[in-house]
Amino acid sequence: MPNYIYNYANTKDNEHLLYRIKMASFTGYYIGSFNAALTYLPALLSGRNVYGSGIKAVRILALGLSAGAVHAIASYASAKLLNKEHSPFSHAVGGAAAAFLVRYKAPFASQMNMVLCFATLSAIGKLCEMVRPRFANQSIGRCRGCVPNAYISLNHRYMNRKWREEEEELEKFLCFVSRSFLSHTDHEALIMQGSESIHNLVRVSVAYPRLCRVCDDYIITPRCAARQCITCGCLLHAICAGRAGSCQGSSSTLAASGIKSSEDNEAADDADDSTGVTLSDQPLANWSVEQILQWLVVVGLSRYAALFLSYNVNGETLPGLLKPLSPLDDIKDPFARHALKRAIMTLTGDIPSPADRTFSSSKHPPDAPHTDMHLQNFACELACCVCGLPLLGLISQGYQCIACGSAFHRICRVFTEEHPACPNQLLVESLLLPQNNLDSPPDFNLDQAGGTLPVAAPVIKHTYFTIPLDKQITDADEVPIFLSTATRIFEQLATHNAQETTNQRLSQQPSSSSVSSNSVLPMVNCVDVYRASATGRELFELECAYADCLPTDLEKMTSVSTVQRLVRLAQIIKRFLKQLPEPVIPAEMYQKILDLVPDNNSSCESAIPGDTSGLEEFLSCLPPPNFATLRHVMQHVGFILCHQRLLKVRLSVGHLRQTCVSGSGAASSTIDNLDDPSLILSILAHVLMRPTWRRVVLLASPDGDFRRLKALKLLFEHFNRAPGTSDSMGRTHSRSARSIKSYECYAELLAQSGGGSIRYVTPPIVGEGTDVASQWGPPTAQSIERNRRDLATRDWYWGDVSRSEVSEIMRERPDGAFLVRDSSATTGAFTLTEKRNYSILLFRIYHRGDVFDISNPPSPGFPLVSALVAYYQQQRPFTSIDAPIPRLLYPVVRNNLLELSLNQVSVSSDQIVKTLLTALRSTSVELNQMEVRVDKLNYRSSQLMHQMAVTASQILALKRAREWLKKASSQLSISQKAVKGVSYASFEVQANILEDRLAWAKSARQVKRQQHRSLIDQIREVSEVQVVLCSQKHQVRRRMQEIRRELKRRGISDEVICACDSGSMDSTTSTATVGATESMDSDLESLSLASPPALPTLDRSTWFAEMTRQEAEDVLFNKPSGTFLIRPSAMANRFALSVKAGPCVQHCLIYSARVSDSYGNTTSRWGFSEKTLVFPSLDDLVAFYRNTSLAQHNALLDTTLALPAFALTSTSPLEKTPTKSVTN
Incomplete structure (x- = not known):
């Protein structure tokens, strides 16, 4: 209001x-x-x-x-x-x-x-x-929410200056909107006159990337930091508004007059400029995952889009990535990690943006301007030489002056009058990069590192890198010689590795039984070799080392292992393709190659199988250098798949026990998809094809990765057909001599490895529209038996336990505790239970074929459940409750806490139950005693803490008093010489008093300090005892859980168990409970576990009493579940049932009426509903519901009438009504 x-x-x-x-x-x-x-x-x-x-x-x-x-x-x-x-x-x-x-x-x-x-x-x-x-001229909180509607909220101008300016701009906007009602001829006449009009700019926030008309950089900000012209609709950075030029009129007027603005380009065709542009702030917390992905792409961090998508990062969770234990901490390269965190801090406002700065227009351009500037991919952390703010992103971060090496933002490049003078010589000859993570700026100080970053980088004179394909030095096949040399050496090393492993296997075959599997030379996994990423320092060293020479030194570098040489060659190949000014598939043809692949929503029937006319037309449009390079890269991918196929066959037939991967310590895929071309093509997709700058947001489209990968698969299949086949144009397909030789070599190695015994060397191709889950059959018998034997040895496997029992087990466990049990919903499946943030998370473990995983279908999966658990135990813990993966820290071990002696094996089940009940009773008493001790220790600890606080305040008071006495003493000594008319004796008396007070304050403070230290020691001792006692209490409670679980398994009812478990009751009922359990022990001798015991008839005085509702609650409040009594109701001719159901006392009305039978006799009937009066007396009603639950009448009454309220008391309920005891 x-x-x-x-x-x-x-x-x-x-x-x-x-x-x-x-x-x-x-x-x-x-x-x-x-x-x-x-x-x-x-x-x-x-x-x-x-x-x-x-x-x-x-x-x-x-x-x-x-x-x-x-x-x-x-x-x-x-x-x-x-x-x-x-x-x-x-x-x-x-x-x-x-x-x-x-x-x-x-x-x-x-x-x-x-x-x-x-x-x-x-x-x-x-x-x-x-x-x-x-x-009130300050920016106070808005009363109508974070994002007020600026079109109707004209009520802020009289609050503060900022809002007055906003509302004045809004009124200006409304005034200019009225111009849209002018006639079309007026607009046309205005354009024909050629008069220059200024832009009518308003502050806006932009939630989706939009290009600035001046600097050609993207605008995306949750704050009203951008400007938009309400006449022509162009978007500008706030700093670029002064260079926007003249307004060209509305877009409709321009279209009618035939004038096309610079914004009417390919980017404007994909999205409406008005989408995500508002006159008020758009809080970052409201941004979706799609908006975050588009922001990542335009900032130059598209490499981590998959990471953000896997964690479902949106605007609300994005700032949390800056905190410790986030997924960004797993990025080993400090350059990439700092770039990500700086970009997030710029978006949240922790670091200023170059678009938010203000440049004065009174300066003149420097005498020596920077004329030769090119867009660069920097491999180190740099700052802009104009504004001093860090460059953001990993690719195309900004421009570099070739003459001096200075770095510029895209925005700052436009403001030439702010540029420093170009010295026409390199400012930095060599860049000092950190040798390790300790030398790099700390992650928590990134907001202050912009001023310490270098503003220039060395300019490397390249002969091969950053040179367009049409200007590269080529070989006989018109392939860049640098690329062909690197791939040739890579294939030679990989072939040598495959041959060596074959020769070693053949030489060790006669004595294979006595040779250790570790002695076999590991075979290289080329997919993992290409997947190994390089740090910024390594990339810079690669460019410097091979700026003007070919990588032939790696061919003869025998002192380095084969794996390290292959990794270095793969990094060189990827860096060469990435540094090309124009990608292998030109950016202008990006959409054309994607159009060859139907998206996920299109019908698969529209695509004609075997029709390659569109692909042939696309390849015919490629420039000859690009075509030759693309063919060479795809044939190199074909070689990698031959190597992977050989690796798969050898692992399948058991010739290899391990594979050599690129330092990751684990294979990237299972044996079944080692030779899947999607693995290597997904790695090369970002360096082979990318859209233009104005269409870069296409990289964040939902089906972009899928269509890009499908397009590369089409190219791969086209360039790797069998020799001699022809395409639809009648042209014969041919391979290079080196490619044919490699295929023949691997065919021979494949035959030697027994590849003919494998039915499918490559995974079967699934047709379009086929469900992926259909590829996975039901669990095999061998997999079930192998997993069963393995789980029998795992202490965290609990077998067939119910969900309620697991909840009881996990109740007092720490975060990260986990166990595995059989799934109650699906036969053959398992459930992984984890404790996280005081709640229990359940992960279904699916079993398909021979693999297990928490996804359905499992891909790639694990051969055993224990392998899955071990994998997630090694993963870095993530503190967010929304983490999509388990966080397994502490296994919940299933130990047999019931220490029954071996001679009890032959004892009857009745004796075992009696022993368990006795153990439960003694454990309950022990737990009660521990709780009493814990309460006493807590009270003692609180007393000591209070005394320590009082002592600390006294010490502080004495300190201040001593300081005041010192000041008074010094003032007295000064005044003794300056004041005249006062005798020396008077000064001496006062000085003696001050000295005595000082001595007393010093001694009293020492005494209080000793008392304080003594209290600290006592508190420490009490705390240690508390820790030990709480640990013992936790173990006793776990023992009680095990005993209760075993009793439930043997068919003992909850009422009997609760009667023996006095740990959860007050001391007022412990005596009665002991008596009850003793009587139960005597009755257990006649207990038959095969059939339920017959319940004796209850005396009416044990469950009927004349009392009120409140008195009934006082009687039942400390009784176990199932305890009941019946009392008269406030309504005439009716009774009320009061029963303890769980932790609460519930009440239910019992109806009674006189009913006539078929013979005319009138009898009384009782029941819980007027329509179902079936019991002739209250005794019959009680006897029936002793074995039947009351849940059929009320869901809250999920219990039976098991224990009469007054069966264990010696006082008649009619003589004395029990009341709740009050402790002082």
Whole structure:
């Protein structure tokens, strides 16, 4: 309600009538609601005249709405007559009108009193709101939420200066919107005149990437930091607004006149410029995952889009990545990790953006300008030489001057008058990169590292890198010689590795039984070799080492292992392709190659199998250098798949026990998909094809990765057909001699490895539209038996336990505790239970074929459940509750805590149950004693803490007193010489007093310090005892859980178990419980576990009593579940059942009536419903529900009438009613 009053009082009195009526009506409605509640609630509680009071309350609400509307209309009309925007008199008129409406039936005197009261209050309220803005010129919180609607919220201008400026710009916007009603001929005449008009700019926030017209950089910000022209619609950075030039008119006018602006390009065809552009802030917390992905792409961090998508990072969770234990901490390269964190801090506002800076326009351009600037991919952390802020991203971070090496933002490149003078010589000859992570800036100090970063980088004179394909030195096949040399050496090393492993296997075959598997030379996994990423320092060293020479030194570098040489060659190949000014598949043809692949939503029937005419047309449009390079790369991928196929066959037939991977320590895929081309093509996709800068947001499209990978698969299949085949154009397909030789070599090695015994060397191709899950059959018998034997040895496997039992087990476990049990929903599946953030998370473990995983279908999966658990135990823990993967830290071990002796194996089950009940009783008593000790220790600890706090305050007081005494003593010694007329004896007396007080303060402070140290030692001792006792208490409670679980498994009812478990009851019932359990022990001798024991008839005095509802609750509040009593109800001829169901006492009404049978006899019947009176007496009702649950009548009564309330007491319930004990 205060929001409506504030909005109504601050709006202009002579404008916005409908808005004022809305605010005033809601204000009157809330006031009327208060009065209506005062009228209706007493009647509702007393039950008198409820209907009449309800009608009166509705009238009051309607009167409140009407009074508010009348107030708004009257004040608006009077303000119009007075021609004043803000007038207390107009509000007084409105208040008088509203008061007259409220009291229109009252006497005249009452009407006048109400009119004067309302008019005075309205005038005073308006005066307060008119005076308040003079003293409130600060940016305070907005009362209507984070994002007010600027089109109707014209009520902030009298609050502070910032909001006044915003509303003035909004009014300017509304004024210019009215120009859209001008005739079309007026716009056309304006353009024909050629008059230059300025842009009508307003502040806007941009939630989706949009290009700036001036600097050609993307704008995306949650704050109103950008500018948009409301006439032509162009978007600008705030700093670029002064260089926007003249406004070309509205987009419709430009289209009619045939003029096309610079924004009408390929980027404008994909998205509407108005999407995500608003006049108010768009908080980052409201951004979706799609917006975050598009921001990542335009900042130059598309490499980590898959990581953000896997963790489902949105605007709300994005700032949390800056905290410790986030997925960003797993990035080993400090350059990439710092780039990500700096980009996030720039978006959140922790680091200023170059677009938010202000440049003066009075400066002149430098005498030596930077003329030769090129867009660069920097491999180190740099800052802009103009603004000093760090460059963001990993690719295309900014421009570099070739003459001096200075780095520039895309925005700062435009402001030439701010550029420092170019010295025409390199500012940095060599870049000093950190040798390790310790030398790099710490992650928590990134917001201050911009000023310490270098503003220039060395310019490397390349002969091969960064050279366009049409200017590269090529070989006989028109392939860049640097690329062909690197791939040739890579293939030679990989072939040599495959041959060596074959020769070693053949030489060791006669004595294979005595040779250790570790002695076999591991075979290289080329996919993992290509997947190994390089740090920024390594990339910079690669460019420097091979700037003007071929990588032939790696061919003869025998001192380095084959794996390291292959990794280095793979990094060289990827860096060469990435540094090309134009990718292998030109950026202009990016959309054309994607159009060859239907998206996920399109019908698969539209694609004709075997039709390659579109692909042939696309390849014919490629420039010859690009075509030759693309063919070479795809044939190199074909070689890698031959190597992977050989690796797969050898692992399948058991010739290899391990594979050599690129330092990751684990294979990237299972044996089944080692030779899947998607693995290597997904790695090369980002370096082979990328869109233009204006269409870079396509990288964040939902199906972009899928279509890009499918397109590369088409190219791969085209360039790797069998020799001699022809395409649809009749051209014969050919391979290079080196490629044919490699295929023949691997074919021979494959035959030697027994590849013919494998039915499928490559995975079967799944047709379009086929469900992927159909590839996985039911679990095989071998896999089930192998997993069963393995789980029998795992202590965290609990077998067939229920979900409720698992919840009880995990109740007091720490976060990260886990166990595995059989799934209760699916046969053959398992459930992984994890404790996280005080809640229990369940992960279904699916079993398909021979693999297990928490995804369905499992891909790639694990051969055993224990392998899955071991994998997630090694993963870095992530603190967020929304983490998509398990976080397994502490296994919950299933130990047999029931230490039964071996001679009890032959004992009967009755004796075992009796032993368990005795153990449960003793454990319960032990737990009670521990809880008493813990309470005493807590009380003692609180007393010691209070004494320590008092002692600390006394020490502080003595310290301050001593300081004051020292100051007084020094002042006295100074005054002794300056003051005249005072005897020396008087000074001496005062000095002695101060010395005595100083000595006392010093000694007293020492005594208090000793007391303080003694209290600390006592608190430490008490805390140690508490820790030990709590640990013992936890073990005892776990033992009780195991005993209760075993008793439930043996068929013992919950009532018997609860009667023995006195640990959860008060001391007032412990004596009775012991007596009850002793009687139960004597009854256990006749207990038969094969059939339930017959329940004896209960005495009516043990469960019937004359008492009230409150007295019944006092009797049952400390009794176990199932304890009951029946009492007379407040309603005539009816009774009430009071029963302890769980932790609460529930009450249920018992109906009774006289029913006539077929012979005319009238008998009494009892039941819980008037329609089901089936019991002839209360005794029969109690006997029936001793074995039947009451849940069929009420879900809250999920129990039976097991224990009569007075069966264990010696006092008759009719003589004495038990009451709740009160402890002082």
